[in-house]
Amino acid sequence: MxxxxxxFNQSYAQDMAIFRxxxxxxxxxxxxxxxxxxxxxxxxxxxxxxxxxxxxxxxxHGLNILTGYCNQISIGHAGFMxxxxxxxxxxxxKLGLSFWAALPCAALMAGxxxxxxxxPSLKIKGFYLIMATIAAQFIIIWFILQFxxxxxxxxxxxxxxxxxxxxxxKSKGSYFYLVMIIACLATFxxxxxxxxxxGRAFIAIRDNELAAEVMGVNLWAYKLLxxxxxxxxxxxxxxxxxxxxxxxxxxxxxxxxxxxYLGMLIVGGMGSTAGAIFGAVSLKLLDELVTxxxxxxxxxxxxxxxxxxxxxxxxxxIIIFLIFEPRGLAHRWQMVKAYYRLWPFSH
Amino acid sequence: xxxxxxxxxxxFALGMVYALVAIGFVIILKCSKAFNIAxxxxxxxxxxxxxxxxxxxxLPVWASLLAAIAVAIIMGLLIERLTLRPLVGQPVLAVIxxxxxxxxxxxxxxxxxxxxxxxxxxGVLPTLTLKIGELSIPSEMLIGLIVSIAVVAILMLFFxxxxxxxxxxxxxxxxxxxxxxxxxxxxxxxxSWVIACVVxxxxxxxxxxxxGVMIPMANVxxxxxxxxxxxxxxxxxxxxxxxxxxxxxxxIAAGYLDPLLPAGGGLASVFPFIVIIIVLIFxxxxxxxxxEIERI
Numbered sequence: 001m002x003x004x005x006x007x008f009n010q011s012y013a014q015d016m017a018i019f020r021x022x023x024x025x026x027x028x029x030x031x032x033x034x035x036x037x038x039x040x041x042x043x044x045x046x047x048x049x050x051x052x053x054x055x056x057x058x059x060x061h062g063l064n065i066l067t068g069y070c071n072q073i074s075i076g077h078a079g080f081m082x083x084x085x086x087x088x089x090x091x092x093x094k095l096g097l098s099f100w101a102a103l104p105c106a107a108l109m110a111g112x113x114x115x116x117x118x119x120p121s122l123k124i125k126g127f128y129l130i131m132a133t134i135a136a137q138f139i140i141i142w143f144i145l146q147f148x149x150x151x152x153x154x155x156x157x158x159x160x161x162x163x164x165x166x167x168x169x170k171s172k173g174s175y176f177y178l179v180m181i182i183a184c185l186a187t188f189x190x191x192x193x194x195x196x197x198x199g200r201a202f203i204a205i206r207d208n209e210l211a212a213e214v215m216g217v218n219l220w221a222y223k224l225l226x227x228x229x230x231x232x233x234x235x236x237x238x239x240x241x242x243x244x245x246x247x248x249x250x251x252x253x254x255x256x257x258x259x260x261y262l263g264m265l266i267v268g269g270m271g272s273t274a275g276a277i278f279g280a281v282s283l284k285l286l287d288e289l290v291t292x293x294x295x296x297x298x299x300x301x302x303x304x305x306x307x308x309x310x311x312x313x314x315x316x317x318i319i320i321f322l323i324f325e326p327r328g329l330a331h332r333w334q335m336v337k338a339y340y341r342l343w344p345f346s347h
Numbered sequence: 348x349x350x351x352x353x354x355x356x357x358x359f360a361l362g363m364v365y366a367l368v369a370i371g372f373v374i375i376l377k378c379s380k381a382f383n384i385a386x387x388x389x390x391x392x393x394x395x396x397x398x399x400x401x402x403x404x405x406l407p408v409w410a411s412l413l414a415a416i417a418v419a420i421i422m423g424l425l426i427e428r429l430t431l432r433p434l435v436g437q438p439v440l441a442v443i444x445x446x447x448x449x450x451x452x453x454x455x456x457x458x459x460x461x462x463x464x465x466x467x468x469x470g471v472l473p474t475l476t477l478k479i480g481e482l483s484i485p486s487e488m489l490i491g492l493i494v495s496i497a498v499v500a501i502l503m504l505f506f507x508x509x510x511x512x513x514x515x516x517x518x519x520x521x522x523x524x525x526x527x528x529x530x531x532x533x534x535x536x537x538x539s540w541v542i543a544c545v546v547x548x549x550x551x552x553x554x555x556x557x558x559g560v561m562i563p564m565a566n567v568x569x570x571x572x573x574x575x576x577x578x579x580x581x582x583x584x585x586x587x588x589x590x591x592x593x594x595x596x597x598x599i600a601a602g603y604l605d606p607l608l609p610a611g612g613g614l615a616s617v618f619p620f621i622v623i624i625i626v627l628i629f630x631x632x633x634x635x636x637x638x639e640i641e642r643i
Contacts (some may be wrong), residue, residue, distance in 0.1 A: 066441075071546035073443075075447075076531035117624075119628065120624065120627040120628050120631070121629070123628070123631050124627055124631045127382045127439065127441045127443065127580070128576070128627055130382075130443060130628050130632055131572055131623050132623065132624060134569065134572075134620070134623075135620035135621075135623040135624050135627075136624075138569075138616075138620045139617055139619055139620050139621065139624070142616070143615040146608060165423050178535055207619045237538055256451075259447050259451065262444060262447075263448070265445070266444055270440075302459070302462070303462075304458050304459060304462045304463050305459065305465060307458050308454075308455040308456065308457070308459035308463075310455070311451050311452070311454050311455030311458060312451075312452050312455035312456065312459070313455075314448075314451050314453030314455075315448040315449065315450075315451030315453075315454075315455060316448070316452060317448075318447070318451075319444075319445060319448045319449070319452070320431055322434065322437075322444060322448070323430075323434070325439065326441060329526060337582055341623065
């Protein structure tokens with residue numbers, strides 16, 4: 001499946017390759033070339049949207065590893081992002097560390113907190129785990145609000161922009177490069193992780209926990225590892241987000257975002273790296289559409305129309321995908337490719 | 348001491364409402380194995396319906412209650428038919444995401460219809476006063492207590508003595524057997540959603556009388572989850588007891604610890620989640636729940 005007509009795998013290396021044919025390599029390079037040259041000719045407005053999409057992609061990759069591959073459903077992902085965001089925010093703003101030292105700390109801290117809230121996952125699953133992660137979201141935000149002399153509480157925390165040897169990444173374009181490089185690395189890591197021993201263990205846990213355990217997968221270690229990796233991604237994304245906005249508040253990490261990240265996974269397709277990207281990109285673009293249409297609707301219908309449109313639209317998108325395409329856009333994309341591969345002779 | 352007793356009593360009344368909301372959740376869970384995250388939204392919509400009928404339309408209390416229940420029944424039927432029916436046989440996550448999406452849509456609709464503003468109908472409900480020694484129980488809380496107990500009693504009788512109630516209990520036990528006995532399972536599903544909606548809406552009208560209505564009121568649903576987990580997810584009796592325990596504990600914790608915390612506390616809002624985590628770590632199936640036994 002997926003190989004162009006007339007191409008066959010003749011070695012293990014070919015079988016394992018992600019980019020198998022020259023055309024695929026050319027398309028990849030074209031995409032990368034586009035991504036890394038677009039600050040030159042795109043407007044700041046579009047760059048902002050793309051930067052936010054990049055950050056979201058990083059976060060959703062983490063959720064995909066945790067939920068899509070290891071089946072540990074988390075509705076607290078925004079909370080884990082907040083942990084990373086505030087860790088790097090406090091380290092840079094209060095302790096004067098550089099962004100480059102704070103980013104790994106933020107990732108590590110988010111991962112640790114992820115492990116902490118992942119501990120119940122050893123005993124429980126399904127709905128129980130969802131409740132534990134929802135609890136994580138609210139407890140984390142409450143903690144941040146309580147320790148206001150460190151975190152700034154409800155007033156927020158001003159966070160410096162990162163700099164490289166005196167050059168501050170102030171412009172939209174420079175920060176765009178930073179986010180895109182990390183997003184590409186995250187995609188590379190996420191895609192390859194699931195092809196390793198660890199990734200296969202995650203998939204085994206997803207498909208049947210008991211069977212996986214019987215086969216020798218250490219549930220305890222691998223579930224916590226899944227939480228760690230998933231939350232490390234979240235921590236990186238959270239840190240990138242607050243350094244981009246140059247300000248950290250808890251309003252950037254509402255419960256609704258946690259739900260929306262899971263929605264992105266459903267729309268994109270669970271357990272597929274491409275799906276995580278499809279979901280993040282398409283739903284963020286939809287969000288943008290709502291921010292454009294919302295004010296118009298508010299002016300025409302009623303002042304609260306914009307707020308309700310965003311909520312209703314988000315809910316409806318998830319409902320429609322759950323009913324009509326539970327396997328998400330990634331599956332649709334596969335079908336399109338399969339159709340195109342042998343066109344016009346479909347058999 | 349008076350302060351303590353006051354906290355216990357208002358916690359008790361609050362706990363009954365939590366229990367009411369939690370029961371709606373447990374009924375759906377038992378009958379159709381769906382975890383309904385949108386239960387809190389039913390409460391919020393109940394509060395707004397109470398406002399609409401009591402204040403906007405100036406209906407008497409009994410008529411408002413009946414009208415709100417009628418709306419709740421229609422809402423329950425529509426929700427079950429349009430969103431949950433297509434998902435029969437799908438994994439847990441799909442159903443949960445569906446109810447989360449439903450919660451979002453209901454939030455959006457409530458914002459659209461009622462403007463997302465803070466509404467209150469304080470003083471519209473009849474006033475009752477009860478004094479025990481120095482303690483006075485606020486009128487709204489007393490009404491809440493009475494209505495909650497009445498609704499719980501009606502539900503108990505319904506499950507015990509009516510044909511539909513027995514069918515629902517049987518469906519919770521074993522769907523296949525029930526189907527072969529000639530009971531239509533889809534009807535039972537629909538009925539469970541209708542009951543959950545009605546119970547939630549009644550809880551919403553009571554809570555709206557106590558503290559007013561606004562969109563974040565739906566967070567009561569999250570508290571109901573703590574109740575449900577504490578009581579054991581498939582036990583109605585457990586939900587009632589856990590509701591009272593949680594209501595009282597939450598009130599006491601907020602009353603005594605909030606002044607000690609920086610940033611004014613707000614412990615009441617996060618307390619249920621601390622309970623959830625503790626319960627999940629130490630007793631995942633709650634006080635009265637049945638442990639799930641798994642086989643390959």
